[in-house]
Amino acid sequence: MTQYQRRIRRAISAAAGLALVAGCGLVDGGSTRGGLSDAAPSQFRAWITKAGSICSQIPPAIIAAQIEAESGWNPNARSPVGALGLSQFMPGTWKTYGVDGDGDGKADPFSPADAIMSQGTYDCVIAKELLPGIASKKLRGDIVSLTLAGYNAGSGAVWQYSGIPPYWETQGYVTRIMKLAQKYQGAEAGGPVGTGAGAKAVAAAKKYLGTPYVWGGGGAGGPTGGGFDCSGLTQYAIYAATGKTIPRTSQSQRGAGTQVPRDAMQPGDVIVINNDGGWGHVGLYVGNGQMIHAPHPGTVVKLVPLDAYWQKFPWDVRRFT
Incomplete structure (x- = not known):
C-alpha cells in the first residue's frame, strides 16, 4: 500500500x-x-x-x-x-x-x-x-x-x-x-417554535414580514427609513425579546453571543452566513428548517427554507436569548 x-x-x-x-x-x-x-x-x-x-x-x-x-x-x-x-x-x-x-x-x-x-x-x-x-x-x-x-x-x-x-x-x-x-430538501433540525425569549424574537420579526429591505435600515427600536436590512432585523428581534442591544452589523453579531452547533439550533438563534466571502448576511432561525431575513435591495422581509442554496455556505450560529 x-x-x-x-x-x-x-x-x-x-x-x-x-x-x-x-x-x-x-x-x-x-x-x-x-x-x-x-x-x-x-x-x-x-x-x-x-x-x-x-x-x-x-x-x-x-x-x-x-x-x-x-x-x-x-x-x-x-x-x-x-x-x-x-x-x-x-x-x-x-x-x-x-x-x-x-x-x-x-x-x-x-x-x-x-x-x-x-x-x-x-x-x-x-x-x-x-x-x-x-x-x-x-x-x-x-x-x-x-x-x-x-x-x-x-x-x-x-x-x-x-x-x-x-x-x-x-x-x-x-x-x-x-x-x-x-x-x-427537508426541514432543518431544531425543534418547534416553542416558548420563551427565542419564540418572542421570532414573533417580533414576523410582525414585519413584507416590510421593504432598506440598506442600513432598522435597529433595536424597529424599522427606520421604512424598513430593515438583514442585521437591523435581527438586532430588533433580539432587543424586542430580551431588552439586550446586540451589535449592529452581521460581522459584529458573529463575534457576540454564544456559538452553538448548527444541528443544535433553536428558534430565535441568529444565523450569520458567509455567502459573500465576508460574513455579510444574517437571519433569524424560526424552527422547522426556516429563517426570517431581509435579503437585499428590492425585496422584503420574508420567511425562507434553509434549503440547498443556503446549506452550501459556511454558517456561524449565535444565541442571544
Missing part, C-alpha cells in the same frame, strides 16, 4: 468514526443539517440521513440527489463502463473507499446501506481535501459544488483547474445535482 493510499484509509476511518457518532440511534428526522423530504424513497431514508450527517458540508439532500442522478434509485444498477450499485462506484474506487455500512462483515456496492454510507464517506473525504483550497482562495467555488465535481471527475481535476473542471459532463453533473437537491 502506498503512502497516499494509507492517507486515504486514515481519512476514511476518521469519517466513518464520525458517522457512527453522528448517526447513533438515528432515525428519520434526526440531526441532519437540512433534513430530508418525503421525495426520497422510504427504504433508503434512514441511511441517507445517516450518510448526510458524516460531515457538515454534505447534507442528506445532496446524497439523495446524487443517487437519483447516478442510478435512478436502482440498487442493482450496472453502467456500461462498469460502475456498480446505487452510488455507481467503479470497482477500483470501491476497493479504496467502500465501507461496511450495515456492519454485516462485508462491503458490498450492491448493498444500499454500504453504497450510501460509502458515498457519504467519499464525499466527505473529497470535501476535507478541498476545504484548504477554498480557505486559501486557490480554488474558486463553494464546497458543495467542488465536492460534486471531485466525485465526478476526481479531486485532482478540481485542483488542476482551480475549481470545477471545464468538462461538459462534470459541469452538467454539478448543475443537475444542485437542482435535484431542491426536491429532497
Whole structure:
C-alpha cells in the first residue's frame, strides 16, 4: 500500500468514526443539517440521513440527489463502463473507499446501506481535501459544488483547474445535482417554535414580514427609513425579546453571543452566513428548517427554507436569548 493510499484509509476511518457518532440511534428526522423530504424513497431514508450527517458540508439532500442522478434509485444498477450499485462506484474506487455500512462483515456496492454510507464517506473525504483550497482562495467555488465535481471527475481535476473542471459532463453533473437537491430538501433540525425569549424574537420579526429591505435600515427600536436590512432585523428581534442591544452589523453579531452547533439550533438563534466571502448576511432561525431575513435591495422581509442554496455556505450560529 502506498503512502497516499494509507492517507486515504486514515481519512476514511476518521469519517466513518464520525458517522457512527453522528448517526447513533438515528432515525428519520434526526440531526441532519437540512433534513430530508418525503421525495426520497422510504427504504433508503434512514441511511441517507445517516450518510448526510458524516460531515457538515454534505447534507442528506445532496446524497439523495446524487443517487437519483447516478442510478435512478436502482440498487442493482450496472453502467456500461462498469460502475456498480446505487452510488455507481467503479470497482477500483470501491476497493479504496467502500465501507461496511450495515456492519454485516462485508462491503458490498450492491448493498444500499454500504453504497450510501460509502458515498457519504467519499464525499466527505473529497470535501476535507478541498476545504484548504477554498480557505486559501486557490480554488474558486463553494464546497458543495467542488465536492460534486471531485466525485465526478476526481479531486485532482478540481485542483488542476482551480475549481470545477471545464468538462461538459462534470459541469452538467454539478448543475443537475444542485437542482435535484431542491426536491429532497427537508426541514432543518431544531425543534418547534416553542416558548420563551427565542419564540418572542421570532414573533417580533414576523410582525414585519413584507416590510421593504432598506440598506442600513432598522435597529433595536424597529424599522427606520421604512424598513430593515438583514442585521437591523435581527438586532430588533433580539432587543424586542430580551431588552439586550446586540451589535449592529452581521460581522459584529458573529463575534457576540454564544456559538452553538448548527444541528443544535433553536428558534430565535441568529444565523450569520458567509455567502459573500465576508460574513455579510444574517437571519433569524424560526424552527422547522426556516429563517426570517431581509435579503437585499428590492425585496422584503420574508420567511425562507434553509434549503440547498443556503446549506452550501459556511454558517456561524449565535444565541442571544
